[in-house]
Amino acid sequence: MKNQLRELRAARDWSQGDLADKLxxxxxxxxxxxxxxxxxxxxxxxxxxRLFKRPIxxxxxxGGS
Amino acid sequence: MNSSxxxxxxxxxxxxxxxxxxxxxxxxxxxxxxxxxGLSAAGATAVFVLTKLPLPAxxxxxxxxxxxxxxxxxxxxxxxxxxxxxxxxxxLESLGFAFPATAVLVMAVDLLxxxxxxxxxxxxxxxxxxxxxxxxxxxxxxxxxxxx
Numbered sequence: 465m466k467n468q469l470r471e472l473r474a475a476r477d478w479s480q481g482d483l484a485d486k487l488x489x490x491x492x493x494x495x496x497x498x499x500x501x502x503x504x505x506x507x508x509x510x511x512x513x514r515l516f517k518r519p520i521x522x523x524x525x526x527g528g529s
Numbered sequence: 530m531n532s533s534x535x536x537x538x539x540x541x542x543x544x545x546x547x548x549x550x551x552x553x554x555x556x557x558x559x560x561x562x563x564x565x566x567g568l569s570a571a572g573a574t575a576v577f578v579l580t581k582l583p584l585p586a587x588x589x590x591x592x593x594x595x596x597x598x599x600x601x602x603x604x605x606x607x608x609x610x611x612x613x614x615x616x617x618x619x620x621l622e623s624l625g626f627a628f629p630a631t632a633v634l635v636m637a638v639d640l641l642x643x644x645x646x647x648x649x650x651x652x653x654x655x656x657x658x659x660x661x662x663x664x665x666x667x668x669x670x671x672x673x674x675x676x677x
Contacts, residue, residue, distance in 0.1 A: 488613070489613040489614070489615070490612075490613050490615065490616060492615060492616075492676065492677070493613050493614065493615040493616075495677075496615055496676040496677075501675070501676050502615055502618070502676055504614070505614050508614060
């Protein structure tokens with residue numbers, strides 16, 4: 465699944481660790497989502513969407529690895 | 530309630546701070562329970578070999594390492610519930626590898642014994658547990674590398 469997480473994070477000048485802290489997950493999880501090696505669960509996707517104040521479908525899209 | 534506030538004030542799980550898997554401190558309780566289980570089992574084995582305790586006392590002595598083992602299991606399950614979803618996926622993949630791999634290893638060794646290729650191997654519980662742990666660690670390393 466493709467996602468805009470890295471771009472959204474970079475736009476706020478957050479490190480992966482900062483984002484991981486805000487989401488309550490490990491830095492490795494943020495990295496795995498950004499590199500599209502791991503698709504987050506629906507609850508985590510909702511937390512990401514709420515954090516960036518965007519609809520889920522604007523952050524995540526079908527396709528990719 | 531402001532949704533971004535509710536997200537940003539979430540606390541980070543202390544068990545999942547490290548870059549790959551729970552932090553070392555999170556593994557201390559299961560490690561100590563496992564160590565206690567192993568040492569008490571070794572102690573019980575020594576008592577069985579070196580002394581001639583009556584059967585009820587021997588049976589009662591078995592309870593000690595089993596109780597430590599149950600504590601170990603409870604600690605590991607609690608730890609897996611604390612870690613985040615990717616770490617849980619990694620553990621699932623590690624155990625999903627270790628469980629069948631142990632079965633394959635035991636089967637292969639048994640067949641080699643029956644074929645007369647290797648001498649009889651007396652696994653014992655410690656050999657089997659060691660093999661399972663090593664295969665779990667192997668699966669863990671590969672799963673961590675996959676999501677790095």
